[in-house]
Amino acid sequence: MKLDFSEFFAQYEALVAEVDSVFNRVADMHGDCINCGSGCSDCCHALFDVSLIEALYINHKFLERYPFGEERSNIIEAANTVDRKIYKRKRQLYRDSMKGSEPRELLEAMAKERVRCPLLNSEDKCTMYDIRPITCRLYGIPTNIGGKAHTCGLSKFEPGKPYPTVSLDVIQDRLAKISLELCKSIKSNYKELPGVFVPVSMALITNYDEEYLGLKEPKKKGA
Template sequence: MSQIESVELEEIFLEYEVLAAQVDKLFQDVQSKYPEEVACTRTCSDCCHALFDLSLVEAMAVNRAFHEKFGFGAERSKIMERAGDADRTLTRLKYQYFRNAQCGMSDADIMEKAAHEKVRCPLLGDDDLCMLYEHRPLTCRIYGVPTAIKGKGHVCGKCRFDKGGKYPTLQLDRIQDKLAGLSHKITKAIGSGYKDLHSVYVPVSMALMNKYDEEYLGVKQDGKPKKKLKSPLE
């Protein structure tokens, strides 16, 4: 079954596109003021190996854009094969982090360890260019300029911002809050039976492989579940 479509969902995805355009503008503003510090180039793929997950709205947007561009053929099959490989690697890494936590490693140390891991994005082509660039996630759009989340700053190691210097900083908490809000709107718009669906985050690899159909999304009909629901979180 294909991804669910509705007028209300289209409006939510339009809101997401507006947010993406705003993020692009913020990046461009910083880049224009600090052209020497922002080291991003067309073929730099450092951010294409970073570990991060997508909110529901982003995952569904990437999924639909992928299926629209790569309906059938060898290119699609190659991407899906890479997605499977990446997802197996990520599953192994996440299990390691779970074990680290059980052994007493702090969340901060686990996050620091994860920040140094590199897993190639399945959408990164052989020419080191993104195969879905116009529809890339927000994390990819802001990589390369100073960011902060929960008060802790971060910047790409390849960029040339002076450590401790004062620069315009993108507040990731606010962006994540907006994405969470859009994801929550989706669960309400489709009448999902999964109360925590909007809290499900997945890597790009899983976003490509998932089928965002009625079964996955827990869509109800006439106020009743189609069948006994099991949350993707379980």
Template sequence: MEFKDIFTKYEAIVAEVDSAFNKVAEQADDGIKCHKGCSDCCHALFDLTLVEALYLNHKFNEKYSGMERSQILERADEADRQIHKIKRNAFKASQAGKSASEIIKEISLARVRCPLLGTEDSCDLYESRPLTCRIYGTPMNIGGEAHCCGKSGFDKGKQYPAMNMDVLQNKLYELSKEISDSINSSYKELSEMLIPASMALLTDFTMEYLGARTSKKAEPEPEPEPLEVTPQACSTCSEDKSACADCNYSVSLGQAPEKD
């Protein structure tokens, strides 16, 4: 299943984000500490929007097969079990009365190794990595609050250019809605799905899984045009057949009545 046009739009957003990252890096002095071999963001817990999950799944299926694919999927399965446990504990904490802010803080401190993080601490799908991975090292504005990587060199209290995550998320939701609309999904909230990277790799995103409705209502058949009747001569008299209704005889053995 392909969403070529929508993926092209997504890649345009990726290009914008990469450009913005470079601009922030230029203006942020020595605040951004991202370098080859650093994998701090590869252990953060975050979810992907539908369009990101489908794109990552598509690129993974394009690139990997055989033993390499199996190894990554094994890591994805392990990561997914860890994430499920963390979210289950968070739910239990909320039922026990713990505040949302406390739960969110605990989740933000959770560490789960990304299944795409290879043995040499490098991303196995780096060119197609999600947007969160691309901007992790920059200051981020999320719901009006500032966030940044724990390994960054930004000074507290000092102002820096920041990525507006709310605007970025809205763009991703719009593309996700395009996907949902394009397949006429029966799931009303499909475009609002949030999916861990591990599940994005493990899932077989079939049309059935996405609730696609491809059947169309049959168009009504056009009504037949009225037939044109051309009067024809009757075989028993000189009148045309339209006059038979007024005739006062019935035909018997093919004999025509004698005329007065």
């Protein structure tokens, strides 16, 4: 069965358009504070996860753009390498949490991790810039996550001064709603699926088939 996510991809693209509009408005007001530009890849080394709808969208567009060929193979190889590194780091953070480390400390440690995005080519340019995640689109302007302000370390926004700030919590809520509606529409058997977040690397290499999406029972070992 071929799954059609076009309705939900359209909702996601509408949200992306809103996000781009917000970035542009802030850039018009405080362009001298933003250092984003061709050749800067600081945000391409940030470690973050994407929602289910973003992961499906990125995966779909990647397969559409690179159905086969050397470039596809190179990106997949890079994604596998990155995913192993992220897995090891997350395992270490999990062990730290079991030892009593504070959740805020762990989140801050994760935010400081530097992992090269598999979509970043040898010229330090994104191979799929037009479909980059929302987190990438907002990097460079002030954001707020869980009540704490964040901005790019290369920007010129001054601490303590009032600037237009984007609430990433609000955006994540909207992404979660799209993901939930998608899962309801396909009647997924996995209640946890709408809340699954993965790195871009895993979004690229995952096979989002009927089994993964909970539309049929998983294959038994040896079957």
